[in-house]
Amino acid sequence: MDLQEKFDLLKKNLSALDSLCIAFSGGVDSTFLLKAAYDVLGDKVLAITARSSTYPEREYREAVEFTKKYGIPHEVILSEELDVDGFADNPVNRCYLCKNELFEKIDEIAKAKDISYIAEGSNMDDLGDYRPGLTAVSEHKVLSPLREAGLTKEEIRSLSKEMGLPTWNKPAFACLSSRFPYGQKITKEKLEMVDKAEQFLLDHGFRQVRVRHHGDIARIEVGQIEMENFLNLALMKEVQEYYKKLGFSYTALDLKGYRTGSMNETL
DSSP states (O other), rough: OOHHHHHHHHHHHHHHOOOOEEOOOOOOOHHHHHHHHHHHGGGGGGEEEEEEESSOOOHHHHHHHHHHHHTTTTTEEEEOOGGGGTTOOOOHHHHHHHHHOOOOOOOHHHHTOOOOOOOOOGGGGGGGOOOOOHHHHTTTBBBOOHHTTOHHHHHHHHHHTTTOTTTOOOOOOOOOOGGGGTSSSOOOOOOOOOHHHHHHHTTOOSSSSSEEEETEEEEEEEOOGGHHHOOHHHHHHHHHHHHHHHTSSSEEEETOOOOTTTTGOOO
């Protein structure tokens, strides 16, 4: 199928649903899915965003602004993953524990509001990495309309650009818990360190950023085309000094650069 055929299939599949809750993070995929669903189903769609210490404030604000702009029904819930049994120990199935709790809460809302279906925004590219959260998607019978239509990340970006969505070129994002090696304890304080460390680089003009937390070492990943910008003595000194204030004794730049799932490379 070409791109237009995939988009038509997506809309056809969505039109067959009488009401729908969408797990909405404000990222590229869930924003595209939400807008496509709202265009087809109107107010029969409810966006649900979960706030927690693993979810940066900037992402939450963007999600709220988007739904307000288009008048899309939106509900915000509290979903503190650190309170989920075993999550803070950061096991290899951490994402499953998170998604399982999220979909349990969304399912309660859907039942209370008599909404028939729940959907999430994974795409075809998500099948190529270790994604334990997809097990929770399957167990809770959550729909994955973008995968069902065969859409990849780049295709979603292309369609988002055509639709005029602000997220069409938004950098990929994953929850802050993904910044820790499996088995390393996750705490609210560590999450705040990572959040502030990444925000510092974003404020300095970097777009695709990850700061991986390795105990007293901060391992910085930036996009390949941005790595040269990082090699500035004044900037490196500024970053190192700020990170030291956050609690990192050492700061390192990953020479391989940003890539999704780098913490899965040790599995």
